[in-house]
Amino acid sequence: MSPVSTKTDSQPPSDSYPRPPLQQTGILDLYESFEVTPVIGREYPKVQIRDLLESPQADELLKELAIIISRRGVVFFRSQDLTPQEQKAFTDKLGRLAGKPASSGLHIHPIINAEREAAHLPLDKAGTPNTDNSISVISSKHRRATYTSRVSNAEEWHSDITFEPAPADYTSLKVHTVPPTGGDTLWSSGYEIYDLLSPPFKALADSLTGYYAQPNFIEAAKRGGYRVHPGPRGSDDNVGETLDAIHPFVRTNPVTGWKSVFGVGTHFQRFEGLHKREGEILRQYVLELVTSHHTAQARLKWGENDLAVWDNRSTFHAASPDYESDRAGVRAVSVGERPYYDPASQSRREELGNRLI
Numbered sequence: 195m196s197p198v199s200t201k202t203d204s205q206p207p208s209d210s211y212p213r214p215p216l217q218q219t220g221i222l223d224l225y226e227s228f229e230v231t232p233v234i235g236r237e238y239p240k241v242q243i244r245d246l247l248e249s250p251q252a253d254e255l256l257k258e259l260a261i262i263i264s265r266r267g268v269v270f271f272r273s274q275d276l277t278p279q280e281q282k283a284f285t286d287k288l289g290r291l292a293g294k295p296a297s298s299g300l301h302i303h304p305i306i307n308a309e310r311e312a313a314h315l316p317l318d319k320a321g322t323p324n325t326d327n328s329i330s331v332i333s334s335k336h337r338r339a340t341y342t343s344r345v346s347n348a349e350e351w352h353s354d355i356t357f358e359p360a361p362a363d364y365t366s367l368k369v370h371t372v373p374p375t376g377g378d379t380l381w382s383s384g385y386e387i388y389d390l391l392s393p394p395f396k397a398l399a400d401s402l403t404g405y406y407a408q409p410n411f412i413e414a415a416k417r418g419g420y421r422v423h424p425g426p427r428g429s430d431d432n433v434g435e436t437l438d439a440i441h442p443f444v445r446t447n448p449v450t451g452w453k454s455v456f457g458v459g460t461h462f463q464r465f466e467g468l469h470k471r472e473g474e475i476l477r478q479y480v481l482e483l484v485t486s487h488h489t490a491q492a493r494l495k496w497g498e499n500d501l502a503v504w505d506n507r508s509t510f511h512a513a514s515p516d517y518e519s520d521r522a523g524v525r526a527v528s529v530g531e532r533p534y535y536d537p538a539s540q541s542r543r544e545e546l547g548n549r550l551i
Contacts, residue, residue: 235492363530376517
């Protein structure tokens with residue numbers, strides 16, 4: 195994929211980490227916004243992303259927005275008049291302006307992509323098969339046809355594509371078809387989950403690595419009679435059909451410099467080096483923090499053409515499977531750096547002190 199061009203004020207792409215965190219300039223302060231909760235989430239109720247893309251200060255505005263997304267976890271925009279191509283450019287540019295590696299582009303989903311037979315392709319709002327590899331058409335019809343069984347609601351929590359050696363930084367999701375009720379999406383702050391741990395528990399978590407994988411995609415491809423995309427999937431690191439990787443359990447977000455729990459949910463399989471039962475206990479405890487601490491969560495009731503953008507390095511999300519009618523949208527996923535842990539990095543509350551925002 196060709197890189198989206200940026201101006202000279204972007205963070206220089208580099209594979210060298212750690213790096214100094216990015217600093218806000220305040221250029222977006224003139225736009226109306228509010229915090230969804232003290233810990234996570236911001237909404238810009240009147241901003242149109244297209245206006246930011248077409249602004250003479252586009253790079254400055256979008257770089258600031260990338261920093262805000264990384265600090266707040268997720269940002270919401272209502273009723274967006276945005277084409278899939280514009281959404282792709284916007285999502286990729288967020289990552290580039292925030293300094294993702296030059297070799298990283300937009301992710302190609304292992305099974306929800308355009309290189310499959312027409313019968314298996316998800317449809318867009320107009321009923322046309324999606325033919326763009328770097329766009330995922332999120333469709334409840336396709337999900338029901340592809341996955342024959344569901345995990346528990348708690349296990350739905352995840353961050354995107356952690357089974358890849360170079361997983362996602364930013365994801366954008368625009369939902370164009372919404373059910374009359376239900377189908378909300380929830381996000382949880384990995385920063386806050388980390389800060390909920392006691393100091394001895396943090397020390398243990400900091401030392402751990404985990405095995406991340408997505409066998410469900412491989413099984414779905416076998417049932418459907420199509421091949422898992424062999425790659426590269428948005429990065430030269432993301433190749434092969436095993437869909438697994440080793441990552442730190444706690445990672446440092448390079449944009450903020452803050453520590454976040456990373457190993458949660460459907461893609462996180464086990465801890466490296468722990469006895470099986472030890473790992474199960476720790477994994478379940480952290481998942482309970484994600485599901486039970488409402489102060490770490492933000493929730494979006496979707497309206498038609500609403501857009502959410504989040505930082506997967508420090509945010510988990512889960513859709514509520516409580517609807518029967520159609521729900522569909524367009525997703526673009528930017529590939530970031532290989533996850534790393536910087537022992538010199540701080541937690542969110544360590545930097546903010548007694549402030550929540």
